[in-house]
Amino acid sequence: MTAQDPIFDLLVVGGGTAGIVGAKTAARFGARTVLVEQDRTGGDCLWTGCVPSKTLLSAAEHAKTTRALTGERPDFALVRKRIFAAISTIEPIDSHQSIEESGAAVIQGVLSFSAPGVAQVGGRTIRFRQALIATGGAPSGLEIPGLNASVTVTSETIWELERLPARLTIIGGGPIACELGQAFARLGSEVTMIVRSGILVKEVPEAAGLVRAALEADGVRFLENSAVYGATAADHGTRLRLDNGDELDADVVLLAAGRSPRTAGLGLDRLGVELDETGRIVTDARMGTSNPRIWAAGDVTTNPDFTHLAGVHASVAASNAVLGLSRQVAGTVPRVTFTSPEVAAVGITVADPGLKHRARTVWHEHIDRAVTDDATAGFTRLIVAKRGKILGGTIVGPRAGESLAELALAVQHGLTTSDIAGTTHAYPTYADGVWNAAVADVRANLEAPLMRRAIGVLVRVRRFWLDRPARQRSAR
């Protein structure tokens, strides 16, 4: 591209999942599209998020099995190699070339808005009709006096560790802390998690409890309702001081206490884009912002931080922007924490008795696949409204993320427990959890007094009908 750049129909800021999907969507519609990325295209998910963390979890599970069978310790260099291999296998789909093949231009540099319709990238001026902000987020910093940066990592830098830390302390109790904590414990690190309240607080307590027990079984030590208020240098690492006066030595400290949006320095104030109190961009259901020409998607917005949401929301934003549509994003948001057991949830996860919701829970001791796998620590719970409409639920267990797809479909399309109960599920699968919970709900409805009476009438009528020839014979 040259100094005579056209006025772009859509300027996309950020080349993570949201930016890539947004740019490709707009370009495929024929809109003049440019994507600006300050670093590598692919974003958090590819380089430092989903892809490396799920590969690490898989390698750690393998390491646990191998150690149990042979006593062999994992080779951390091979684990790292596997992570980099997974990234480089997936990377082409997020590359400059792939984005350009869709018809969008790609510019490398840090973008900031200078005025409505005008932005700067490294001294170059870009003019645009509309923009999609997809600048994502970054790990939130923690002010811990005395904590040396050389022993501190975040989800962005932990992948640079060349040796397995002997003692890893994690500050935080969300999905990042739980997934990475379990993986490093299974690889052989002595892991301590310092958690302000409980772990996985967004999930139902039984789910968080099962994950906590599984992590403890893998050797993770929990210091809950604790906070770190200071640190000093120690041999090979740091000594952390806790608010209760305890001290804890660590070789590496992982800060996993939430993420913050990348909105600073973008110049959004010059565009009149409203942010919430945490700096995230406020969007409506069309992914529009308070400026009708500016759209946003992904972790930079007030929506939950998930790759699938970033992609879907960006696609809706780009379509609305370049085609002038008013498509709205779906409210059904599935989520999975990929610990072992996995925790998967969608929609409403707690029954509201005031609204006559009911919860149907099947514990996985009663799911044959879980029994055959010796993995019965889990459950499937459906939250059901009057007339059997499925509102949401939680699944805990192996492959819970896969079983969740059916529940997400049910919630999105307003299916009922009768719809699920009437659909034959293959045996033996973990999906039996959803099926059995739905069957339990339908069966419980059949036990209701009115229904029992109606069924009783049917049985008697049928009996009467079948006995008709005998009655006729005796009458003759």
Ligand SMILES: Cc1cc2nc3c(=O)[nH]c(=O)nc-3n(C[C@H](O)[C@H](O)[C@H](O)COP(=O)(O)OP(=O)(O)OC[C@H]3O[C@@H](n4cnc5c(N)ncnc54)[C@H](O)[C@@H]3O)c2cc1C
């Ligand atoms: C360890 C970890 C594990 C995760 N696991 C999962 C998972 O299993 N499943 C799941 O759904 N989600 C997971 N997530 C969340 C997921 O990674 C994010 O929700 C997703 O990547 C967000 O995509 P995004 O496009 O909004 O942002 P990003 O991927 O962060 O992309 C934003 C891009 O914008 C660029 N940028 C920022 N400012 C500017 C600027 N001024 N100019 C130019 N470019 C700029 C950045 O360099 C970056 O490349 C995980 C996250 C982490 C940290």
Ligand SMILES: NC(=O)c1ccc[n+]([C@@H]2O[C@H](COP(=O)([O-])OP(=O)(O)OC[C@H]3O[C@@H](n4cnc5c(N)ncnc54)[C@H](O)[C@@H]3O)[C@@H](O)[C@H]2O)c1
């Ligand atoms: N499997 C997945 O989909 C997946 C995996 C990882 C991350 N993510 C996404 O990334 C987001 C960020 O993850 P996260 O785990 O960093 O954040 P989070 O916001 O979910 O959890 C942060 C945790 O840190 C704790 N905390 C905050 N300040 C603390 C302090 N000073 N001391 C001790 N504990 C403190 C909080 O109580 C909370 O438990 C998630 O919300 C999720 O949307 C998704």
